[in-house]
Amino acid sequence: MKSSTAAAVAGIGQTRYAKDMGRTELDLACEAVRTACDDAGLGVAAIDGFVSYHVEQVAEVDLMTALGIPELRLMLRTPSGGGGAASILGLAALAVEQGAADCVVAFRARNRSKAASYGADPNQGGRPWAKGGGRLRDARQWHHPFGVAAPAHEFALIASRHMHVYGTRPEHFGMQAVAQRYHASRNPDAIMRTEITLDDWRASRPIADPIRLFDCSLENDGAAAVLVTTLERARDLRQAAVRVLSHVQYGAPIHMELCDFFAATAAFGERDGGAVDAGRRLFGQAALTPTDVDVALIVEPFTVAVPLALEQYGFCERGAGGPFIESGATRWPDGALPVNTHGGSNGEAFIHGVNHLPEAVRQLRGAAANQVPGAEIAFVCGAISDPSGAVLLGVDR
Amino acid sequence: MSEPYPRPDPMGADDARFWSYVAEGELRIERCADCATYRHPPRPVCAACGSDVVDWVAVSGRGEVWARTVIHPPTLPAFAARTPYAAVVVRLVEGVFMVGNVVDRDPGDVVVGMPVEVCITEVEPGFRLPLFRAADAGERRQPEDPSSSRRETPRRVTRDATTRDA
Numbered sequence: 001m002k003s004s005t006a007a008a009v010a011g012i013g014q015t016r017y018a019k020d021m022g023r024t025e026l027d028l029a030c031e032a033v034r035t036a037c038d039d040a041g042l043g044v045a046a047i048d049g050f051v052s053y054h055v056e057q058v059a060e061v062d063l064m065t066a067l068g069i070p071e072l073r074l075m076l077r078t079p080s081g082g083g084g085a086a087s088i089l090g091l092a093a094l095a096v097e098q099g100a101a102d103c104v105v106a107f108r109a110r111n112r113s114k115a116a117s118y119g120a121d122p123n124q125g126g127r128p129w130a131k132g133g134g135r136l137r138d139a140r141q142w143h144h145p146f147g148v149a150a151p152a153h154e155f156a157l158i159a160s161r162h163m164h165v166y167g168t169r170p171e172h173f174g175m176q177a178v179a180q181r182y183h184a185s186r187n188p189d190a191i192m193r194t195e196i197t198l199d200d201w202r203a204s205r206p207i208a209d210p211i212r213l214f215d216c217s218l219e220n221d222g223a224a225a226v227l228v229t230t231l232e233r234a235r236d237l238r239q240a241a242v243r244v245l246s247h248v249q250y251g252a253p254i255h256m257e258l259c260d261f262f263a264a265t266a267a268f269g270e271r272d273g274g275a276v277d278a279g280r281r282l283f284g285q286a287a288l289t290p291t292d293v294d295v296a297l298i299v300e301p302f303t304v305a306v307p308l309a310l311e312q313y314g315f316c317e318r319g320a321g322g323p324f325i326e327s328g329a330t331r332w333p334d335g336a337l338p339v340n341t342h343g344g345s346n347g348e349a350f351i352h353g354v355n356h357l358p359e360a361v362r363q364l365r366g367a368a369a370n371q372v373p374g375a376e377i378a379f380v381c382g383a384i385s386d387p388s389g390a391v392l393l394g395v396d397r
Numbered sequence: 398m399s400e401p402y403p404r405p406d407p408m409g410a411d412d413a414r415f416w417s418y419v420a421e422g423e424l425r426i427e428r429c430a431d432c433a434t435y436r437h438p439p440r441p442v443c444a445a446c447g448s449d450v451v452d453w454v455a456v457s458g459r460g461e462v463w464a465r466t467v468i469h470p471p472t473l474p475a476f477a478a479r480t481p482y483a484a485v486v487v488r489l490v491e492g493v494f495m496v497g498n499v500v501d502r503d504p505g506d507v508v509v510g511m512p513v514e515v516c517i518t519e520v521e522p523g524f525r526l527p528l529f530r531a532a533d534a535g536e537r538r539q540p541e542d543p544s545s546s547r548r549e550t551p552r553r554v555t556r557d558a559t560t561r562d563a
């Protein structure tokens with residue numbers, strides 16, 4: 001272990017999650033940040049750093065001005081959409097560990113329903129073909145002329161390869177969808193409160209074979225934030241500190257550049273690299289193994305991301321992600337490794353996975369709607385299909 | 398047809414060169430002039446050796462379906478009238494990957510592992526795309542045809558200092 005200061009999550013905040021909330025992203029972000037500060041028992045003036053995704057549309061200085069933060073020492077962005085979810089927490093911890101800042105908020109706000117607020121960033125939302133006109137200047141030129149344009153199309157192609165190599169079945173993705181919708185049905189903050197069966201999943205309309213509607217992340221508005229400070233300071237604050245045990249990032253091709261994605265077959269763990277190496281670093285730094293993890297929050301733009309992440313981070317053998325789900329292992333309360341206990345992206349909400357962070361913290365505080373009894377170690381990873389990262393969190397002992 | 402195809406409008410010389418060859422009816426792929434590593438999509442340098450000298454090689458166009466999906470609504474306006482349609486990722490025998498469509502099979506008959514070959518198709522007046530058709534599996538095992546006139550004319554591109562500094 002390095003000799004730097006230990007970091008901890010001292011506060012979490014989130015808005016209501018819903019469609020068409022009619023609020024700007026700045027408004028949503030302010031609420032999530034203030035709620036995280038209130039949760040910690042700190043005033044917003046204590047914040048001296050912000051971390052978010054590169055696709056985030058709320059500028060740090062706008063938050064600073066709106067909230068009355070006197071000084072910022074740190075402003076960081078990390079690549080990708082869903083790939084950035086765990087990384088924003090990891091980078092906040094890195095900044096605290098290294099003394100670059102004392103009180104860093106990692107956040108993401110999204111008004112998914114309102115095209116007017118998206119800005120020019122093609123990653124921000126709206127139908128891909130409604131962004132940037134009909135002429136293709138970037139990586140889209142290798143996809144769009146062939147009718148491949150939505151993340152669902154790209155994930156479907158990735159899923160088909162996994163099915164071909166490992167015998168994974170569409171029902172494996174469906175079983176994860178069903179488990180997460182069960183979790184969501186018991187979570188008052190979730191958008192989808194109705195439980196579904198595997199037959200319901202089979203009856204949901206096909207989006208891009210093998211992906212069905214119920215595999216897909218929701219389209220909603222909302223924001224979430226986590227407040228990271230030194231472990232020492234966190235121990236004096238309102239909530240029980242949740243330690244950041246280790247954090248990693250890794251570079252890998254994104255699903256929006258499929259030619260590169262398939263050229264780098266580490267995407268499936270077929271050789272070392274990507275999440276396979278990152279997982280070894282993650283667990284090695286914390287002197288833990290995947291079997292030590294009590295609950296996993298796996299960012300999944302589509303449910304196919306869950307088996308891929310389980311395999312590459314070493315929770316099961318390569319190619320065994322589908323059967324692992326089929327065994328019930330990912331389903332709360334009886335599964336050996338409950339995954340996405342808040343309901344995940346198809347059940348609770350989708351804000352590029354930022355909502356997975358407060359759930360990991362609630363689990364370690366013993367305050368989750370679907371509480372894993374005695375949970376001491378939580379794993380969070382960003383989308384497996386992107387440049388991404390992961391964190392391990394632990395109770396303060 | 399409902400909406401026109403989304404058309405590439407590349408900003409970089411490398412991307413533009415790929416599409417200009419397609420417009421002429423050729424599939425040419427960048428191959429490093431120094432270490433012979435193919436790369437696609439086009440890139441300014443060879444990731445294997447760092448060379449920035451490339452040959453644009455007319456390739457066989459043969460490969461196999463590496464991944465496939467069948468796409469349902471909603472999708473791009475240009476494709477909306479064609480749903481459900483198949484989309485594929487093809488691994489060319491040269492080792493690079495391309496996204497495409499298989500033109501001569503029903504969507505449900507496009508499967509991972511099937512051999513395909515490129516067919517450059519005019520999908521709209523004046524606009525060609527490198528699409529694929531099913532290929533005879535036996536044909537794939539033959540050595541690349543050395544008599545092909547297209548293969549005899551790699552086009553070498555050397556970047557001058559001005560280009561590199563830009």
Ligand SMILES: [Zn+2]
Nearest residue numbers: 429432443446
């Ligand atoms: Zn080379």
